[in-house]
Amino acid sequence: MEKMLLKRVDIPNSADIDVAMKNGAYSTLATAFGMRPLDVVSEVKRANLRGRGGAGFPTGLKWELCSRVPGSLKYLLCNADEGEPGTFKDRFILLQDPHLLIEGMVISGFAIGAERGYIYLRYEYPTALVVLEKAIEQAYAKGYLGKNILGKGVNFDLSVHRGAGAYICGEETALIESLEGKRGQPRIRPPFPASQGAWRKPTVINNVETLSNIPYLLAMGADAYAKIGEETSPGPKLYGVSGMVNKPGVYELPMGTTLREIIYTHCGGIRGGKKLKAIIPGGASTPILTEQHLDVKMDFNSLVSAGSMLGSGAVMVMDETVNLVNVAYVLVRFFAHESCGKCTPCREGTSWLYQVYQRLMHGEGRLEDIDLLLYICDTVKGKCFCPLGEGAIQPVLSSIKHFRGDYEQWIKEGRRGQA
Amino acid sequence: MSDQHEEGHFCRTAGEKIMFSDAIIQSIKKAQQRYPDQQSAVLPALHIIQKEYGNLSYEAMRFVSQQLRVPESDVFGTATFYSLYRWKNPGRHQIQICHNLSCSLLGAETMIAHLEKKLGVCEGQVTKDGRFSFIRMECIGRCDGAPAMLVGDDYHGELTPEKIDEILKKYE
Secondary structure, three states: OOOOOOOOOOOOOOOOHHHHHHOOOOOOHHHHHOOOHHHHHHHHHHHOOEOOOOOOOEHHHHHHHHHHOOOOOOEEEEEEOOOOOOOOHHHHHHHHOHHHHHHHHHHHHHHHOOOEEEEEEOOOOHHHHHHHHHHHHHHHHOOOOEEEEOOOOEEEEEEEEEOOOOHHHHOHHHHHHHHOOOOOOOOOOOOOOOOOOHHHOOEEEEEHHHHHHHHHHHHHOHHHHHOOOOOOOOOEEEEEEEEOEOOOEEEEEEOOOEHHHHHHHHOOOEHHHOOEEEEEOOOOOOOOEEHHHOOOEOOHHHHHHOOOOOOOOEEEEEEOOOOHHHHHHHHHHHHHHHOOOOOHHHHHHHHHHHHHHHHHHOOOOOOHHHHHHHHHHHHHOOOOOOHHHHHHHHHHHHHHHHHHHHHHHHHHOOOOOOO | OOHHHHHOOOOOOOOOOOOOOHHHHHHHHHHHOOOOOOHHHHHHHHHHHHHHHOOOOHHHHHHHHHHHOOOHHHHHHHHHHOOOOOOOOOOOEEEEEEOOHHHHHOOHHHHHHHHHHHHOOOOOOEOOOOOEEEEEEOOOOOHHHOOOEEEOOEEEOOOOHHHHHHHHHOOO
């Protein structure tokens, strides 16, 4: 497949507006402004673009819900919080092709009727902050942001809002709270952000990668776009691969590429010629898979059928030397740290899980701890305010499901971990 | 909040009056213009002060509360919610080393143990010469270069103990 999202990433100095424009940046604005906003929305809907942040919600539908709400003041937010462990795909666009994101946001704002946008950027990307602020300044200077863009009467203002280190702010309503200067705790839904979001106005929140698809989608048309990759969720997808592979990195491939092709063809297989043991297909909160799942297609529906989720497409690969008790410990520690404290099942459940894993790490595990872990997961499952709690139990449930032997061996041998 | 907090949990040099400069007030005013209401500038305002002084303090929160006309308790709640607002001054170079899964699979704990030995400090402490401090991080989005760390704003990846020694030499 010809590269789209990463087309300009390898070009030197592509974050500069002149270089980016020479290579096609902002060329789709005229096409978009030549259409009616509602037609842009239906084009995105027809292309069946699904959100790349994790949930896979149809982007066109989200836009339609927002654009139908009466009122002239609406907001477009870009979720650049990219906090899901293992995820680093958006970083490539933020650092090397910020103008793709800006172009996508101007078009999206035009489509939903928003004249104000914010990029919610995670604190851990200090370099991206500098790059984005410079790119925005350049886009204002060239007239691609601000008032009366391209002389077509379209207005769009954009700025960066920097987070301060909180995984939960990747959840869209927590992101809004954080944008409003509050603690990043999720809001009750309904009302959904599409009707009452930032500052109680209709708001659309899209991931960096989703918004970056928009210019290419419009340029090639919905029909051509829908032919890329898997039919149920078409388009190019950025897969970020890390862990024990020879060539970790971000790979732009058609949606629905198999894990086998990603790991063995593109990433050069497992380091040191070792055997594959486990794969996390979409970031920390997606259930762990095994080598039996190598032929699963990496798209939203196929992964759900296989018992996992596409999430952010962050593939983490583990070889035969890894013990899954250690893996689950690291992930549970993370979720216990990041639980926002708003709802009891998640706040208490993640901490309790963490305490049991600490016991395992200290070599004091008991065989009945395996059942205790499953019991705690049951008290969390389906009872949390937002998806964080649900995500937190996935590494526990799936590691016990596929690698119960690892737990039994760990406990019987009284192994200790790096805790 | 009463003054007893000044001696309490939040680190403050005794007797020293922290002054907030015109430059900081102007930066906060500029940040405010980006939002439709005052409270939304709380995060940027705290960032501005932390950047200037290295950490936040009770005075900083009270100052932000007055500048933005947001209740002190709300500023306090926000400031204490996020992991990366600090209450103690870090070293001249703050090392943020990732210990999440991708980095941990490729030896993050070995790197952290090496840092502790090399610097002679634990997480959150500052070396005697004030040069370095380090904290563990939850995924800095550099999984393709694991194990990875940030020194200040600079990224360093594919770490080994020897590489860490070389990198630290560059920071005075």
